[in-house]
Amino acid sequence: MSAPDVVNAVANTLALPCMARRLTSVCGSQDVLEAMEWAQKAGLPLMPLGEGSNVVLPRVLEAVVLKVADSSLSILADAEDSVTLRVGAGKVWHALVSEAVHSGYYGLENLALIPGLVGAAPVQNIGAYGKELGDYVVAIHGFDLITGAAQTLDSKECGFSYRSSVFKQELQDRFLITAVDLKLSRAPVVNIDYPVLKSRIGCGEVSPTTVFEAVVALRQERLPNPAHSPNAGSFFKNPILSTQLLRQLQSAEPEIPVYPVSDELSKVSAAWLIERAGLRGYAQGNVAMSDQHALVLVTDGHAVQGQVLELARYVQTVVLERFGVALEPEPRFYD
Template sequence: MIETNCSLKPFNTFSIEAKAQTLFHFNDMAQLPELLDLVTKYHSENKPVLILGAGSNTLFCEDFSGLVIKVELLGVDISTSDEHYILQVAAGEDWHQLVTDCIAKGIDGLENLALIPGVVGSAPVQNIGAYGTEFKDFCESVEYVDLLTGELVVLSAAECLFAYRDSIFKHTGMSNALITKVTLTLSKQWQPHSRYGSLQNIENQEQVSAKQIYDSVCQIRNEKLPDPEKLGNVGSFFKNPVVSQQQADALLRLYPNMPNYPQNDKSIKLAAGWLIDQAGLKGKTVGGAAVHKNQALVLINQNNATSTDVILLADLVRTKVKAMFNVSLEHEVRFIGREGETNLQQVIKYVRAK
């Protein structure tokens, strides 16, 4: 189905009003020839093309002047080998529902990633992660269609170049890669990851089950994070910054209780939410946007916020944290402007000039 001059408010969890010139609902691979023709037309007119999942990590900064492809492909195929469960999952499947269904079927491993919003096709782009595990830990391969050539390509996990909240799909040259399917492998010899963060509070750690971890993760996330159906948000707005050991040591001398997590390369990951909280920004509002009062890492649409409200608030947070800690926060959310993806540094100049 194709819509024109279509509101994107229902298709982003921030519930920010913006319009797309054209919206293509891609729910069947049989639509691919039609979609490729439309993409070719828009490219020939120098108009932008955007691939959209659930809009759970997207801030529309203004109306989009081109084609938005809403990925709605569905289907889950489960097979087994001697040692693994093998899941082939279409890109439009809801991620949390996949995790829930796996736990119900006794297919364990994804429980730490419960209640992460979004669709399966977005998971490799961001290399979603929580409580000590990441998407890359279970990824076998990712299939995508190149919207320029129509070629169907399969990348191995190694070829996806996964890193912290990063992958090859976020970099130059991959903007025309529409992910259609992912293949996951989950070991039948399940090992719990229950000693990260609040999960350490689960009793009887030696006999903990995947269902217990799943339930705990859901409880923690529900307590900390607002429901997008009630308060528009995209979850964690900023990435947890990674600094040198030297900088971390200097900060720890000033703030001995500062959460810090050593990384394999001897750098130190800091908790962005803690930094924002210490800067006194919990509950801070700009227009209809606010820093969530319970979780400073989350910016919310508290009262019919505009994209400008969110942009100004995000810039305020970044500026205050930089001034107090000399740590630069990088936004996790994708900023989408009129002509395609942009970033906070670019759009704040435009907003201030208005």
């Protein structure tokens, strides 16, 4: 079969121009099998995508893009103290968080307003304001894209860690997530340990709804909105350093914020390093490190992938030379 025309524009929050060979909406096993057969005949790989809020795309994506359409939500188990939900991968993440908190199912409030679809959320184990999705996942359902077989992984098999999981590692482009089972609390437990959130909420009675509203307000104030200033959120992960490297860094930069991870490892703020290196607001052509938030790489809506890559490499080089710390990008770059 000859290569088909490049016809499908792939939306992404960096507003990079991208056309895929084929974009397929998936509703069930039949659609997956058809897409697999088509891709095999065309000699193209399959690539799951959601809303394109964590990807850096090329002008032409030589692939068959799969997007899950199912946005259903059902209750699998309803106990006195908890509820277990099954959520279709095509549901908008923030809509789920909002519906959950307003239904009295708690735990996801700190993850409000993160862009994207439910199916992508486990891929990088989304996290914000001291919480990570992995803590609530019971199981992930989907299809093995090599065999076409339906498969379920329990939470342990998902290998969740800081901004990563098995779906970002060995199962990348191999497993299409179609639904996520989440266990949430019926008791109104809150977590406001994260310093910015704590100071925003202040003293007094705190409910999950208060936390939800505070997180939404904080994100709206602090992060550039992709609709006006195209971006992919935090562009670099917060580096995790050994005690030795941390000591070296602290001797030169005693004020750097540090978050302990374990006895031997500590996380430091990538935003702080970029700002300290004088790169907040630094622009190169159609791309820049946002002057609103140093960790966010923004475009003017007319950039291409190469410009994003070039600026990212420049920031990595400056930070490495100045602090001896390697920054790792958070979004995925596609060839």
